[in-house]
Amino acid sequence: RRELSCRAPVPRNPAMRAAVLMLACGFARGLALAPSARPRRLASLSLGATASLHGITSPLDSLPVGEVVKHTVSGTDGHPLTVWERSPPGGGSKTIVLLHGRTWSALPVFHLSLKNGNTINLSVMDALVEKDFNVFAVDFRGFGGTTRDESGWLTPYTAVRDTHAVLQWLKERPAAAAEPPPSLLGWSQGALVAQMFAQEHPKELSDLVLFGSIFNPEVIYPRPSFLQERGPAPARATTLEQAIEDFTLPGSIEDAAAKAFATAALAADPVKVDWTNLHEFNECRPSKLQVPTMIIHGDQDPYVSELGQLRIFTQLAHPDRRGVVV
Secondary structure: OOOEEEEOOOHHHHHHHHHHHHHOOOOOHHHHHHOOOOOOOHHHHOHHHHHHHHOOOOOOOOOOOOOEEEEEEEEOOEEEEEEEOOOOOOOOOEEEEOOOOOOOOOHHHOOOOOOOOEEEOOOOOHHHHOEEEEEEEEOOOOOOOOOOOOOEEEEEHHHHHHHHHHHHHHOOOOOHHHOOOEEEEEOOHHHHHHHHHHHHHHHHHHOEEEEEEOOOOOOOOOOOOOOOOOOHHHHHHEEEHOOOOOOOOOOOOOHHHHHHHHHHHHHHEEEEOEEEEEHHHHHHOHHOOOOOOOEEEEEOOOOOOOOHHHHHHHHHOOOOEEEEEO
């Protein structure tokens, strides 16, 4: 594990501190076992179980996967959004919001279990609950428990607005007045959504975690031509091949864990969500991030641009920052 940091050696902010503690205390030891093995997307997120699958004791090994509470939150246009909650008994001392990536919804990504004789807990949500977080994972439109809107399409701006609606809803909770502002963690393409949100609403967050962000300053998403009318969304069925396409390098993840993810992903997301207007992601500018930020990525993650990670770190507008390579 390699780290870059500015300011506090142990971050003051709750999500950054929890992420560092999870890495330090062994939740992510499975990622650092074999530097020659390529950490894939699921392996990076399965903080508790990746360690246990490699025979390393983790505090989550013997714990059952916790039940989640389903909430329905109105988007800014009234569209119902599904938000999944896992919180400590009696409530935690801080709150974090999780944003999934491009293809799969919140529960397969953030709250997975492996049933192979005994149930092995792969849940990132449970790992954060162990750190006294109230955890809320959002399903964007068309994903998991959230239906598509009338357009059938999902845009980055819509995802950012829906994230804002969830943050506003969280403010209305009775416990919110006694807590610091929520932390926000975005995974893969969800990290771009999180970055855009943090650029627009820095005062609504305690801190930001960009996990496996696909930000790349050399990639400019093309704007759709105004001469071409956008047709109906294809809404194609997802496939087993899509669900396991990240797990191509032998030894990077146990077969049972990959199968568990694929099974959960196909059940939660039988139809592939159709993103459009990806040019809106061109507005991601690290120099506009005025919030404490932690950047985490796998050493050989094929989806991640090392130039992009370095650009985020060096151009952040806020001095409190940390970069971790696992």
